[in-house]
Amino acid sequence: MSDVITMAHGSGGSATGELIDEIFAPAFSNETLLAMEDSAVVDGSKKIAMTTDSFVVTPLIFNGGDIGRLCVCGTVNDLLMRGAVPKYITCGFILEEGLETDTLKKCVASLAETAKEAGVCVVAGDTKVVEGHGGLYINTAGVGLFPDGDKDISALNSADGDEIIVSGTMGDHHATIMAHRLEIDTDIKSDNAPLTEMTSRLLASGIPIHTMRDITRGGLGTVLKELAQSSNTVFYINEEMIPIAHSVREFARLTGIDPVYMGNEGKMVVTVPGEFADKALEIIRGSRYGENAAVIGEVKKDENRTGKLIMRTKLGGERSLDILRGEGLPRIC
Amino acid sequence: MKDLKEIISFLKEYDGEEIRIMEICGSHTGAIAKNGIEAMLSEKICLISGPGCPVCVTPSAYIDRLIELSLESDTTVVTFGDLLRVPGSRESLREAQGRGAKVKMVYSPMDIIGIAKDSPDNKFVFAAIGFETTTPVYALLLDTLVKEKIENVKLLTALKTMPEVVDVLCSGGAKINAFIAPGHVCVVTGSRIFEPAAQKYHLPFVVSGFEGEDLLRTIYLLVQNKGEGKVINNYPSVVSYEGNEKAQALVEKYFTKADASWRGIGNVTGSGRLIRPEFSRYDAGSAGLEYDEKKNKACSCDKVIMGLISPEECPLFGKICNPGNPQGACMVSPEGSCNTRFCMG
Numbered sequence: 001m002s003d004v005i006t007m008a009h010g011s012g013g014s015a016t017g018e019l020i021d022e023i024f025a026p027a028f029s030n031e032t033l034l035a036m037e038d039s040a041v042v043d044g045s046k047k048i049a050m051t052t053d054s055f056v057v058t059p060l061i062f063n064g065g066d067i068g069r070l071c072v073c074g075t076v077n078d079l080l081m082r083g084a085v086p087k088y089i090t091c092g093f094i095l096e097e098g099l100e101t102d103t104l105k106k107c108v109a110s111l112a113e114t115a116k117e118a119g120v121c122v123v124a125g126d127t128k129v130v131e132g133h134g135g136l137y138i139n140t141a142g143v144g145l146f147p148d149g150d151k152d153i154s155a156l157n158s159a160d161g162d163e164i165i166v167s168g169t170m171g172d173h174h175a176t177i178m179a180h181r182l183e184i185d186t187d188i189k190s191d192n193a194p195l196t197e198m199t200s201r202l203l204a205s206g207i208p209i210h211t212m213r214d215i216t217r218g219g220l221g222t223v224l225k226e227l228a229q230s231s232n233t234v235f236y237i238n239e240e241m242i243p244i245a246h247s248v249r250e251f252a253r254l255t256g257i258d259p260v261y262m263g264n265e266g267k268m269v270v271t272v273p274g275e276f277a278d279k280a281l282e283i284i285r286g287s288r289y290g291e292n293a294a295v296i297g298e299v300k301k302d303e304n305r306t307g308k309l310i311m312r313t314k315l316g317g318e319r320s321l322d323i324l325r326g327e328g329l330p331r332i333c
Numbered sequence: 334m335k336d337l338k339e340i341i342s343f344l345k346e347y348d349g350e351e352i353r354i355m356e357i358c359g360s361h362t363g364a365i366a367k368n369g370i371e372a373m374l375s376e377k378i379c380l381i382s383g384p385g386c387p388v389c390v391t392p393s394a395y396i397d398r399l400i401e402l403s404l405e406s407d408t409t410v411v412t413f414g415d416l417l418r419v420p421g422s423r424e425s426l427r428e429a430q431g432r433g434a435k436v437k438m439v440y441s442p443m444d445i446i447g448i449a450k451d452s453p454d455n456k457f458v459f460a461a462i463g464f465e466t467t468t469p470v471y472a473l474l475l476d477t478l479v480k481e482k483i484e485n486v487k488l489l490t491a492l493k494t495m496p497e498v499v500d501v502l503c504s505g506g507a508k509i510n511a512f513i514a515p516g517h518v519c520v521v522t523g524s525r526i527f528e529p530a531a532q533k534y535h536l537p538f539v540v541s542g543f544e545g546e547d548l549l550r551t552i553y554l555l556v557q558n559k560g561e562g563k564v565i566n567n568y569p570s571v572v573s574y575e576g577n578e579k580a581q582a583l584v585e586k587y588f589t590k591a592d593a594s595w596r597g598i599g600n601v602t603g604s605g606r607l608i609r610p611e612f613s614r615y616d617a618g619s620a621g622l623e624y625d626e627k628k629n630k631a632c633s634c635d636k637v638i639m640g641l642i643s644p645e646e647c648p649l650f651g652k653i654c655n656p657g658n659p660q661g662a663c664m665v666s667p668e669g670s671c672n673t674r675f676c677m678g
Contacts, residue, residue: 182440256667258367311369312369313367313368313369313545314368314545315341315368315369315370315373315545315546315549316341316369316373317368317369317370317371317372317373317545318369318372319366319367319368319369319372319677320677321676321677322675322676322677325655325656325657325672325675325676
């Protein structure tokens with residue numbers, strides 16, 4: 001096969017066959033996919049969870065991950081956050097001509113490995129080639145099942161007396177991508193990861209989980225503000241308790257971006273009634289990707305402040321946080 | 334000095350005469366909000382945001398001129414990101430992009446060198462706005478253009494200097510009793526530049542860093558020194574009395590003092606800088622960009638910048654004017670008073 005993707009690889013002819021035989025089929029061999037039917041027919045449960053997400057990140061390969069790993073984590077984590085067990089995903093690839101075959105191979109291999117880790121099967125796929133400059137875009141859709149009946153885990157459910165737990169350090173993925181784009185050398189690594197083990201252990205523990213949300217674009221500030229609004233409560237968080245890796249904190253200072261608004265791709269926030277917080281924290285900390293988890297605040301009912309996210313600052317002040325506005329551009333002076 | 338705990342309780346319990354303190358640096362505005370400092374002060378200590386965000390004080394004539402340049406067939410405007418959304422008298426650069434304006438965003442003015450070398454047949458204009466902090470970088474850019482004989486780059490400047498506008502603020506109606514002096518500006522200029530105003534108006538100026546603790550100590554010093562005409566350097570780790578003389582010399586080489594137009598304030602004598610006549614081939618027509626028309630007549634950015642009203646007192650604040658749809662410059666930049674109040678209030 002040639003070193004770069006050309007328009008011929010999208011023709012549907014022999015070059016397309018080569019692309020599928022050499023890159024996609026070896027990575028995703030499973031009975032459903034290899035049947036090469038027009039659609040996949042799979043087992044289900046009475047209710048299912050469905051989601052879709054498109055991935056357009058540059059660079060395609062970054063410290064700690066790549067677009068292949070990312071496109072599984074994003075979709076799988078969205079399913080997990082509703083208490084579903086992710087089972088199937090589909091992948092739609094859009095390749096720009098000029099994409100290096102090696103890069104595609106690496107990303108596809110990483111996608112397959114991450115799918116395996118997350119316990120999902122790639123049951124359908126599609127590839128198109130378009131004119132361009134060697135880019136790669138991937139859309140994934142996912143289906144999750146509820147083998148033990150569906151769960152009432154929702155953004156609406158956070159309530160007075162809940163404690164707020166985050167599963168690890170904030171901003172790692174965002175800082176990784178920004179550093180690449182700004183050509184700044186750092187040891188910061190993306191946290192892109194499927195949270196399958198963590199959530200399944202939490203669900204199995206019987207703890208009454210009110211809300212789970214993955215902390216992606218917009219960061220912790222945006223996610224918690226939305227949760228406060230959805231559940232008509234006030235979210236109080238303590239600046240000092242928010243875990244942020246030292247290198248990410250320094251990077252944020254350098255670029256003038258607030259780590260509270262920097263996104264992740266393998267972190268979640270959980271709210272549980274206060275009396276279950278210690279137990280939930282212990283489970284998350286004992287799970288893969290959860291070693292830096294922390295309780296960062298609590299949910300309260302207060303008619304005068306409904307829908308607000310309030311941060312108690314390190315100094316002892318208070319600051320109200322809104323959702324992320326604009327693009328988080330670096331300061332100019 | 335007292336320890337931080339004592340300072341915190343002093344500031345919370347302060348029951349003396351009311352003191353109105355202005356910060357004139359956008360980064361201070363952000364740091365005060367980020368650390369939740371207003372909630373830590375007694376009601377007798379009032380913080381006011383001044384004209385310290387370069388984006389916020391750039392007049393509409395300047396934006397209009399940038400748009401005009403970006404629409405010329407062979408010219409691209411190169412700029413920092415937050416200038417894109419500042420309204421001119423009719424539209425912003427970003428809106429103009431919809432009708433073909435060529436704009437490129439960069440993180441450092443020096444990036445324009447590589448861009449210009451890659452496209453020798455095109456012209457590039459850097460949108461050079463800023464205070465004393467940023468001006469040395471533009472001087473360095475000019476120095477590089479001259480030394481490397483790069484002829485397809487010009488600057489459209491809107492450069493401002495602090496002491497002259499501080500004079501306007503002191504003689505205006507905002508009733509300011511004390512100033513948090515801009516730390517980054519003083520790194521370049523030295524703390525001495527605020528001495529004339531301090532002595533003339535009998536007001537304390539404290540040069541401050543940007544951590545929450547720095548700001549609390551600064552506010553404490555200002556309260557303690559109310560009525561005293563002096564400059565105190567509370568950021569001695571990087572600020573000296575004389576400043577960075579090398580940077581000052583480079584600025585002097587390429588720029589001369591000039592009048593400048595401030596959005597919402599008007600023309601202030603000697604409050605800006607222009608490229609010296611001998612380097613005028615690098616100037617994209619920066620002189621005389623004075624008019625300042627509001628996109629929305631009810632916008633009160635001018636009063637906010639002067640410290641006459643707080644952002645909430647503007648009839649547009651939080652309604653039609655928000656960070657997604659800014660009507661005035663103070664809502665655009667993350668360092669603008671209205672934007673800061675909206676996002677962190």
